[in-house]
Amino acid sequence: KNEVEQSPQNLTAQEGEFITINCSYSVGISALHWLQQHPGGGIVSLFMLSSGKKKHGRLIATINIQEKHSSLHITASHPRDSAVYICAVLLGIRTSGSRLTFGEGTQLTVNP
Amino acid sequence: GAVVSQHPSWVICKSGTSVKIECRSLDFQATTMFWYRQFPKQSLMLMATSNEGSKATYEQGVEKDKFLINHASLTLSTLTVTSAHPEDSSFYICSASLAEHNEQFFGPGTRLTVL
Numbered sequence: 001k002n003e004v005e006q007s008p009q010n011l012t013a014q015e016g017e018f019i020t021i022n023c024s025y026s027v028g029i030s031a032l033h034w035l036q037q038h039p040g041g042g043i044v045s046l047f048m049l050s051s052g053k054k055k056h057g058r059l060i061a062t063i064n065i066q067e068k069h070s071s072l073h074i075t076a077s078h079p080r081d082s083a084v085y086i087c088a089v090l091l092g093i094r095t096s097g098s099r100l101t102f103g104e105g106t107q108l109t110v111n112p
Numbered sequence: 113g114a115v116v117s118q119h120p121s122w123v124i125c126k127s128g129t130s131v132k133i134e135c136r137s138l139d140f141q142a143t144t145m146f147w148y149r150q151f152p153k154q155s156l157m158l159m160a161t162s163n164e165g166s167k168a169t170y171e172q173g174v175e176k177d178k179f180l181i182n183h184a185s186l187t188l189s190t191l192t193v194t195s196a197h198p199e200d201s202s203f204y205i206c207s208a209s210l211a212e213h214n215e216q217f218f219g220p221g222t223r224l225t226v227l
Contacts, residue, residue, distance in 0.1 A: 033216070041150075041203050042220035086155065099146070100216060102155045 003027055006087050006103035013110050019074040021106045023087030026068065033100065034061050034072045035086040043086075046072070077110045084108070114140045116208050118219035125196055126227055133191045133222045135206030141186035142208035146216065147179075150203045162189050196226040 004025045013019055023032070034046040047054050047061040049070065054061050058077075063070040074081055087103040115138040125131050135145055144163050148156040160181050162168040168181035180192040189208075193200055203223050207216040 031215075035218070040220075041205075041223065043156075043205060043207075043218040045215065045217055048215045099158055099161065104155055 002104070003091075003101050004087055004089055004103040006085075006106050008106060009104065010107045011109070013077050013108070015078055015110055015112050017077050017110075019077050019081075019108065019110075021072045021085050021087075021108070023070045023072070023103055024068060025070075025087075025089050025101075027089075027091055029068075029089040029091055031090040032063055032070050033086075033088040033090075034070070035088060037084040037086060037105070039083070046085075074108075079110045079112050082109050114138075114208070114210065114217040116142075116206065116217045116219040118204075118206055118222050120222060121220060122223040122225075124225045124227065127197055128195055130192055130194045131196055131224060133193075133204055133206075133224075135189045135191070135208070135219050137187045137208040137217070140208075140210055140217075142189075142210065143186070144209040145183055145189040146207045146209070147181060147189075147191050148205045148207070150205060150221075156205060159191075193224065196224070198226045200224065201226045 007022045031048055031050045033048050036044045036046050049063040058075045060073040084105040084107050086105045088100040117136045119134045147159045150156050158171050159174045160168045160170045162181050162183040164183050164186050170176045178194055183189040203221050205221040206219045209216050
């Protein structure tokens with residue numbers, strides 16, 4: 001069993017739909033990243049969370065430390081949101097340079 | 113946000129040659145840099161962790177003599193793939209961590225093709 005599990009693995013939506021991607025982890029963490037990887041390969045860090053909720057534009061990320069669960073929401077989805085979304089957690093003690101453990105990623109396709 | 117660059121963005125080389133990939137933090141000083149590789153349809157795999165001024169820490173199964181990492185300054189780390197073989201063809205990504213901060217900022221990646 002992976003320490004970080006994402007669902008769904010693949011998601012297809014119509015433009016304008018509200019999208020939710022889920023991430024569950026099995027160990028104690030100090031922080032959680034949501035990353036976006038476009039077909040060209042480059043990775044963008046969307047959020048880093050250790051508690052609560054963050055919002056940036058149409059993106060919202062939440063984390064529940066007690067339930068070891070995080071969600072990434074996209075409102076009013078657009079074809080340009082099509083990408084792989086990756087959940088990554090920082091395990092253990094909060095120290096500089098801690099290694100990330102990655103989920104398998106969720107391939108999102110938004111059709112016009 | 114903090115910006116990390118990589119150079120080159122892609123490279124094609126002949127088998128047996130060495131290839132150097134640079135990772136730079138452009139607007140911040142990075143205590144730690146990480147090197148990842150990613151095969152098609154797979155997640156990132158950590159190769160090594162690099163701290164400025166000290167030797168890199170390699171993950172199990174990663175040959176340190178084949179993947180040479182140098183982190184000579186707080187803004188630059190290099191990965192040299194020595195005596196490259198076709199099986200080294202992959203997407204190599206670096207990330208940098210701010211001093212006293214856990215967030216990692218990722219470079220755009222370098223696609224290496226070894227013929």
